[in-house]
Amino acid sequence: MSKKEHQARDEKLIEEFRSGDLSAIETLLSHYKPMVRARAASYFLPGADREDLIQEGMLGLFSAARQYDKSRGPFAAFADLSVTSHLKDAIRRANRRQNEPLNLSVSLDAEDTEWMELSAPSGIVEQEQLDAFRQFMQNDLSPLERSVAHFYLSGYSYDEIAKKTGTKRKSVDNAMTRIRRKLKRAHE
Numbered sequence: 001m002s003k004k005e006h007q008a009r010d011e012k013l014i015e016e017f018r019s020g021d022l023s024a025i026e027t028l029l030s031h032y033k034p035m036v037r038a039r040a041a042s043y044f045l046p047g048a049d050r051e052d053l054i055q056e057g058m059l060g061l062f063s064a065a066r067q068y069d070k071s072r073g074p075f076a077a078f079a080d081l082s083v084t085s086h087l088k089d090a091i092r093r094a095n096r097r098q099n100e101p102l103n104l105s106v107s108l109d110a111e112d113t114e115w116m117e118l119s120a121p122s123g124i125v126e127q128e129q130l131d132a133f134r135q136f137m138q139n140d141l142s143p144l145e146r147s148v149a150h151f152y153l154s155g156y157s158y159d160e161i162a163k164k165t166g167t168k169r170k171s172v173d174n175a176m177t178r179i180r181r182k183l184k185r186a187h188e
Contacts, residue, residue, distance in 0.1 A: 003074070010075040014065050025065060032061050032079055039083050043091060053087060060086025140182050148175040 001009070010031075016024035036057035043053055064082035068075050137146055144165065151161040158176075162169045 003076075006076065007074050011070055014068055014075065017065060025062070028065055029058060029061060032076075032083075033058070035076075035080060036061055036083050039080070039087060043087050053090070056086050056090040057083045060084070136183070141179060142175075144171070145175045145179050145182075148172055149179055152176065 010028065013024045013028040013031075017028065033054075037054055040050060040053040040057045060083040061079055063086065064075070064079040067082070068078055072078065137149060141149060144167070147165050148161055151164055156164065158169050158172045161172045165172070
């Protein structure tokens with residue numbers, strides 16, 4: 001089939017789909033599925049398998065069929081662009097979600113961090129992160145480090161923590177250094 005014949009077939013299927021014929025979109029999607037598979041093979045989606053990427057690409061193809069305007073060129077080029085765009089968007093979204101633990105984590109560098117904020121998670125992800133942090137605090141930190149972290153996250157200065165724990169300021173500073181190192185290792 002020539003390019004002109006492909007274009008005529010695509011335009012006819014899109015017109016039928018827009019008129020309510022769902023079998024037309026199924027036919028169009030099946031014609032372009034090999035292209036979607038080829039584009040999806042070029043990408044990696046963290047936390048997903050190849051079929052998830054193909055599904056994202058098919059959503060891009062479906063979107064192309066809905067938005068296509070024949071005055072702007074051939075459908076095949078528009079579909080390819082839409083599929084690629086959907087794949088890249090899915091990867092960006094996944095990467096943002098992958099960084100959520102870092103974006104929502106508690107900074108041990110901020111003096112104004114409130115310990116109490118950790119006790120009221122607003123969603124499942126935050127609850128899981130809170131549980132993981134509590135487990136880290138319990139399993140990975142020494143009793144002194146736990147006390148230092150608790151007071152630090154409650155907003156106490158190093159001098160105040162030293163008084164509360166009965167240690168020297170330098171001991172608090174050393175404990176914070178170890179905590180940061182352990183946190184970094186836990187997130188690697």
